[in-house]
Amino acid sequence: xxxxxxxxxxxxxxxxxxxxxxxxxxxxxxxxxxxxxxxxxxxxxxxxxxxxxxxxxxxxxxxxxxxxxxxxxxxxxxxxxxxxxxxxxxxxxxxxxxxxxxxxxxxxxxxxxxxxxxxxxxxxxxxxxxxxxxxxxxxxxxxxxxxxxxxxxxxxxxxxxxxxxxxxxxxxxxxxxxxxxxxxxxxxxxxxxxxxxxxxxxxxxxxxxxxxxxxxxxxxxxxxxxxxxxxxxxxxxxxx
Amino acid sequence: xxxxxxxxxxxxxxxxxxxxxxxxxxxxxxxxxxxxxxxxxxxxxxxxxxxxxxxxxxxxxxxxxxxxxxxxxxxxxxxxxxxxxxxxxxxxxxxxxxxxxxxxxxxxxxxxxxxxxxxxxxxxxxxxxxxxxxxxxxxxxxxxxxxxxxxxxxxxxxxxxxxxxxxxxxxxxxxxxxxxxxxxxxxxxxxxxxxxxxxxxxxxxxxxxxxxxxxxxxxxx
Ligand SMILES: Nc1ncnc2c1ncn2[C@@H]1O[C@H](COP(=O)(O)OP(=O)(O)OP(=O)(O)O)[C@@H](O)[C@H]1O
Ligand SMILES: [Mg+2]
Numbered sequence: 280x281x282x283x284x285x286x287x288x289x290x291x292x293x294x295x296x297x298x299x300x301x302x303x304x305x306x307x308x309x310x311x312x313x314x315x316x317x318x319x320x321x322x323x324x325x326x327x328x329x330x331x332x333x334x335x336x337x338x339x340x341x342x343x344x345x346x347x348x349x350x351x352x353x354x355x356x357x358x359x360x361x362x363x364x365x366x367x368x369x370x371x372x373x374x375x376x377x378x379x380x381x382x383x384x385x386x387x388x389x390x391x392x393x394x395x396x397x398x399x400x401x402x403x404x405x406x407x408x409x410x411x412x413x414x415x416x417x418x419x420x421x422x423x424x425x426x427x428x429x430x431x432x433x434x435x436x437x438x439x440x441x442x443x444x445x446x447x448x449x450x451x452x453x454x455x456x457x458x459x460x461x462x463x464x465x466x467x468x469x470x471x472x473x474x475x476x477x478x479x480x481x482x483x484x485x486x487x488x489x490x491x492x493x494x495x496x497x498x499x500x501x502x503x504x505x506x507x508x509x510x511x512x513x514x515x516x517x518x519x
Numbered sequence: 520x521x522x523x524x525x526x527x528x529x530x531x532x533x534x535x536x537x538x539x540x541x542x543x544x545x546x547x548x549x550x551x552x553x554x555x556x557x558x559x560x561x562x563x564x565x566x567x568x569x570x571x572x573x574x575x576x577x578x579x580x581x582x583x584x585x586x587x588x589x590x591x592x593x594x595x596x597x598x599x600x601x602x603x604x605x606x607x608x609x610x611x612x613x614x615x616x617x618x619x620x621x622x623x624x625x626x627x628x629x630x631x632x633x634x635x636x637x638x639x640x641x642x643x644x645x646x647x648x649x650x651x652x653x654x655x656x657x658x659x660x661x662x663x664x665x666x667x668x669x670x671x672x673x674x675x676x677x678x679x680x681x682x683x684x685x686x687x688x689x690x691x692x693x694x695x696x697x698x699x700x701x702x703x704x705x706x707x708x709x710x711x712x713x714x715x716x717x718x719x720x721x722x723x724x725x726x727x728x729x730x731x732x733x734x735x736x737x738x739x740x
Contacts, residue, residue, distance in 0.1 A: 329640055356646035366641035370659050380645035383655060425641075432645055 280305045280340060280436060280467045281326065287334035288321055295321045297491035299335070303436075303469065308462045310478040310499070311471045313488035314514055319471045322488065323438045326469065327358040340435055356384060359429030363441040365421040367413040367428070373400070374409040377428045385432065392431070399427040403457050419450030423457055430461075437461065439470040475519060479503060487511045526707040530698045537691035538715050544608065544690060545677040548615030549623070549669070552676075555616065556623030561653075563628055574624070581621035587682050590614040594686045607688035611680065619676050626672060630665035631657055663734050670727035674720050681716070691715060 281303040288296040295318045303309050311319050324330045326337060328344050328351050337344040339354050368376050377396035381387040387395075400406050403423040413421055422442055429437060439458065443451040455477050462468060462481045472478065478485050479499045486496040487506075495502065495511045503519065506512045562574035581589065594610035602609065634657050642652035681692035695712035699705060 327644055329644065352643075352646050352648055355644055358644070360641075360644040362637060362641065364637055366635070366637035368638065368641070368656055368660075379655060380642075380647060383651055384646040428645070 280307070281469070282338040283326070283335070284338075285335035286322070286325060286332065286337060288318075288325055288330060289333055295491055296325065299491075299493055301486065301493060301496070303467060305435075305467055306465045307483045308466075308468045308470065308481050310482040310485045311469065311488060312473070312475075312478065312485060312514070312518075313494075317488045318491045319488055320440050323360075323440055323469055323471055326436075326438055327355050327360055329360075352384070356380075356432050357435045359432060359434035359437040361422070361425050361429055361437065361439045361442045363445050365413075365418070365425045365445075367421055367425060369413050372410050372412055373405070373416070373424050376413065376424060377431045380428070381431050396427070396431060399430055400424075402430075402460075403427045404453070417450060418446045419453045422446065422450075422454045426454075426457055426461070436467045436469070439468065439472065441471050441473070443472065443474060473518065475503065487514065489514070523702075523704065523707055526698060526702050526704060527711050530694060530708065530711075533694040533697070534691065534711060534715060537689060537694040538719070540608070540689055541677065541680050541691040542719070544611050544615060544683065544688070545673065545680050547612045548619050548676050548680070549673050551612070551616035552619030552623045552672075553669075555620035557627055559620060559624035560627035560631065563624060564631065578621045578624055581618050582625075586614065586618050586679050587685065589618055590682055590686060593617075607683065607686040610686055611683040611688040611690070615676055615680060618679075619672060622672050622675075623669065626665050626668045627661070629668075630661040633664055634660050666734065667727065667731055670723065670730070674723050677719055677723070678716060 281301075283299055283301045286296055286299040287294070299318075299322060301309075311322065313319050321330055325332050326339070326344075328337075332345050335345070340357060342349050342354050344351065344354060367373075368379065371379060374393060374396050377399060378387075378389065378392040381392040381395070382389055397406065397409060400409055403426060405420060405423055405427070408416065408420065408424070413424070416424065426437075426442075442458070443454050446454065451474070455474060458468070458470070458477070459481050470477070470482075482499045484496055485499045485502045487494050487502065487508075487510075489510050495506065495508050497507075502511070503515065506515055559574050559577060563571055563578065565571050565574075590610065593614045594605060594607060598605035598610045598613065631653075638656050638660065639652055642656040643649070647655065680690055683690045684692040684696050687693060691712055695708045698708035702708070
């Protein structure tokens with residue numbers, strides 16, 4: 280589903296991703312962990328070209344993002360993204376937030392888009408918030424709407440960049456619950472998170488990144504219980 | 520000092536007509552300035568520096584030179600190339616539009632760039648093109664933020680339109696100077712004209728405050 284080969288990315292002289300290669304199978308849930316500044320965000324932002332790629336290849340469902348002929352907007356409709364700070368559209372209602380892209384990008388009829396949006400809202404437990412505006416929602420509710428908004432495009436892959444890091448602790452659970460359900464439904468997911476419990480429970484694989492490299496990757500249990508590299512051990516001893 | 524109210528009453532019809540023209544040219548100036556300003560703002564935000572360059576030059580020239588100089592060049596140099604005799608009202612509207620476009624472009628740019636960049640990223644990540652994201656997500660939010668500075672720009676333009684008198688465009692200040700010339704008096708015509716400008720700008724300020732209050736209550740829904 281996702282094939283990353285020798286991905287390189289720099290900001291000026293700062294080489295942030297040095298040589299990343301990884302394949303993600305359909306329906307796989309990959310959790311990315313690592314210290315601050317290790318390049319986790321940059322990595323998943325490269326997967327839908329929110330960052331320009333400096334070297335290597337990123338293939339999404341067989342389409343090479345680095346190929347000039349690839350229509351990046353089309354690829355992005357297949358890749359849902361959930362941000363740390365939600366990034367809901369404050370001038371639109373919850374329902375409009377969800378239907379905006381299906382109507383304008385997919386060309387879906389308004390009635391159909393709204394019907395689908397209501398189904399998604401029910402799925403994330405926010406059916407009654409359809410006509411509210413984002414600012415009246417709690418952080419956890421906003422993030423669930425953001426997930427519904429991404430799902431409305433029927434993506435093949437979902438990317439999450441620290442979806443619970445900006446939330447008050449009591450709201451983390453409701454968002455993780457929605458993500459777990461999504462994983463159970465067979466969504467291919469790449470999740471950057473500090474929630475090791477989530478990684479253990481739903482992750483098929485955990486990737487440990489440090490300093491622009493993938494240092495180590497393994498099944499959650501193996502990686503957490505028997506890390507092979509010193510840097511992984513050092514990091515895990517701090518967060519677990 | 521005796522204040523001759525008869526001069527004021529004699530000239531009132533002309534002052535009122537001039538006021539109408541002052542409002543008209545200022546309104547035309549901001550409206551055309553709005554359209555040009557948006558284009559210039561978008562051009563200046565291009566990721567290609569060669570596209571940005573001409574828009575930058577435009578803004579620097581029109582903000583960096585006096586409006587009076589611009590008006591004289593436009594009226595006596597540029598407009599005569601395609602219109603003879605050149606009409607001072609046309610020159611005035613062109614000058615005000617081109618000048619306000621430069622200021623309005625900067626207002627728009629600041630407004631657009633004040634929108635959190637996560638908004639553009641969220642829109643793009645949903646598959647919207649840059650243009651769709653601008654139209655559906657960024658501009659509707661930026662509009663609220665640019666209305667107060669645009670109101671200011673309108674007030675500035677209204678006052679600066681008085682420079683049209685130098686071109687003999689029959690706006691408010693032109694009639695003030697005409698009355699001053701005819702009666703060889705200073706206080707009556709200029710005080711009257713000043714008061715009319717004051718009424719116009721204060722009404723506008725009041726209107727802007729009202730709009731701002733409305734927008735800020737909208738925010739709290
Ligand atoms: N737009 C940018 N311009 C310049 N440098 C950047 C930019 N974005 C990220 N960086 C740099 O790239 C490096 C990696 O950043 P990145 O955000 O990918 O790290 P991260 O692993 O997500 O960290 P965190 O856990 O703090 O979110 C950092 O050194 C950061 O300063
Ligand atoms: Mg990050």
